[in-house]
Amino acid sequence: MQGGGHGPASRQFGLGTDQVLEAEVVTADGKVITANPCSNTDIYWAIRGGGPGNYGVVTKTVIKAYPMVNVQAQHVAIATLSANTNLNDKGYAGYGQWSINQPTPLFGTFTAGYVHGFYTFDKTVSYAQSTFASTLQKLLPYNGTSLYISVSYVSYPDYWSFYNTESGVEPPVGSANSALGSRLFSRRAVQEDTAGLRSMLDVIAGTPDEYTANNFELVSGGANFLKSDDYSGLNPAWRISYFNHIVARGWGPTATQADEDAVQHDITYVKTAAMKEQAPETGVYMNEGDRLDPDYEEDFYGEHYERLSSIKAVVDPSGGFYCPTCVGSDQWKEDSTGRLCKA
Numbered sequence: 001m002q003g004g005g006h007g008p009a010s011r012q013f014g015l016g017t018d019q020v021l022e023a024e025v026v027t028a029d030g031k032v033i034t035a036n037p038c039s040n041t042d043i044y045w046a047i048r049g050g051g052p053g054n055y056g057v058v059t060k061t062v063i064k065a066y067p068m069v070n071v072q073a074q075h076v077a078i079a080t081l082s083a084n085t086n087l088n089d090k091g092y093a094g095y096g097q098w099s100i101n102q103p104t105p106l107f108g109t110f111t112a113g114y115v116h117g118f119y120t121f122d123k124t125v126s127y128a129q130s131t132f133a134s135t136l137q138k139l140l141p142y143n144g145t146s147l148y149i150s151v152s153y154v155s156y157p158d159y160w161s162f163y164n165t166e167s168g169v170e171p172p173v174g175s176a177n178s179a180l181g182s183r184l185f186s187r188r189a190v191q192e193d194t195a196g197l198r199s200m201l202d203v204i205a206g207t208p209d210e211y212t213a214n215n216f217e218l219v220s221g222g223a224n225f226l227k228s229d230d231y232s233g234l235n236p237a238w239r240i241s242y243f244n245h246i247v248a249r250g251w252g253p254t255a256t257q258a259d260e261d262a263v264q265h266d267i268t269y270v271k272t273a274a275m276k277e278q279a280p281e282t283g284v285y286m287n288e289g290d291r292l293d294p295d296y297e298e299d300f301y302g303e304h305y306e307r308l309s310s311i312k313a314v315v316d317p318s319g320g321f322y323c324p325t326c327v328g329s330d331q332w333k334e335d336s337t338g339r340l341c342k343a
């Protein structure tokens with residue numbers, strides 16, 4: 001919530017951070033305050049997207065609730081994808097995954113391919129089918145020849161039956177044996193420069209022996225485009241980006257430090273850098289960003305960095321709250337043992 005917070009419902013209703021109406025916060029000087037649009041407005045602005053753990057300790061929030069909706073879930077599995085229709089404009093949101101070679105199958109026995117679960121809210125299955133029809137038309141000629149394509153739909157009467165079946169299932173705990181980077185993508189970055197997009201995809205696909213995993217999160221657009229940049233401390237890149245794309249590589253138990261460094265270097269300076277080159281006008285979702293991003297100030301916070309820094313200087317003048325990519329962390333240096341010294 002304090003960094004963003006996306007889910008299958010965030011296209012329809014907005015990010016987690018946009019639902020916060022009020023928060024109880026323990027400030028750096030030990031006071032318990034209420035932050036809302038009328039009181040302590042700077043802290044209220046900063047804790048909604050400006051980065052977690054940095055302006056106070058949030059002990060309670062009042063969040064907006066919405067009437068229950070039905071959900072239509074679409075499941076697609078194919079070997080490659082080449083289509084131009086903007087499904088997000090039609091109301092679709094969801095998550096996809098693709099790889100040219102990964103250690104475990106994406107689906108069936110395929111270790112190369114593309115799978116997604118996309119969702120529409122408060123609609124019907126026939127609506128979901130008709131809006132996907134033009135994309136499917138482009139794919140079907142390859143079915144059974146060069147591609148395996150499977151499309152299916154499931155209808156849920158309410159959000160929670162959908163969530164508990166498809167989304168809220170416990171994900172595996174993140175592994176320490178991997179490096180990842182990500183980028184938010186605007187319409188321009190994917191539709192106006194297809195040659196650039198093609199070469200970026202080649203770079204982030206990697207070579208088969210790199211076992212690169214790519215995750216595609218169609219979680220923005222919709223309600224997120226209706227709020228102004230200034231609504232909260234959230235990275236303004238979210239207000240123009242339809243999806244987030246994560247690229248990740250791991251290393252095995254016998255990897256040396258040099259192997260790990262090589263993977264991390266590839267993620268930071270080759271693969272994530274290629275995404276940034278394709279979408280320079282956007283930024284990065286800090287909760288799923290590269291923790292070693294050399295440009296984290298600009299990438300994680302965008303044009304809000306300066307205002308967040310001013311708020312940080314007032315609400316936490318001694319810099320008691322710290323994390324390596326948080327606003328104001330440039331005031332500190334970590335030594336080789338992890339101790340902090342004033343920069």
Ligand SMILES: Cc1cc2nc3c(=O)[nH]c(=O)nc-3n(C[C@H](O)[C@H](O)[C@H](O)COP(=O)(O)OP(=O)(O)OC[C@H]3O[C@@H](n4cnc5c(N)ncnc54)[C@H](O)[C@@H]3O)c2cc1C
Binds near residue numbers: 002005174
């Ligand atoms: C497997 C996995 C799946 C994920 N899936 C999603 C996803 O679908 N959507 C999405 O948006 N993100 C996702 N994320 C990223 C996730 O949103 C972030 O990791 C988020 O920060 C988790 O918050 P937490 O409070 O659980 O984590 P923590 O690690 O406990 O906290 C994160 C930061 O917030 C600070 N903090 C924690 N509590 C407070 C508080 N009360 N007040 C002030 N600061 C606080 C901590 O100091 C720390 O800096 C995923 C991460 C993983 C590992």
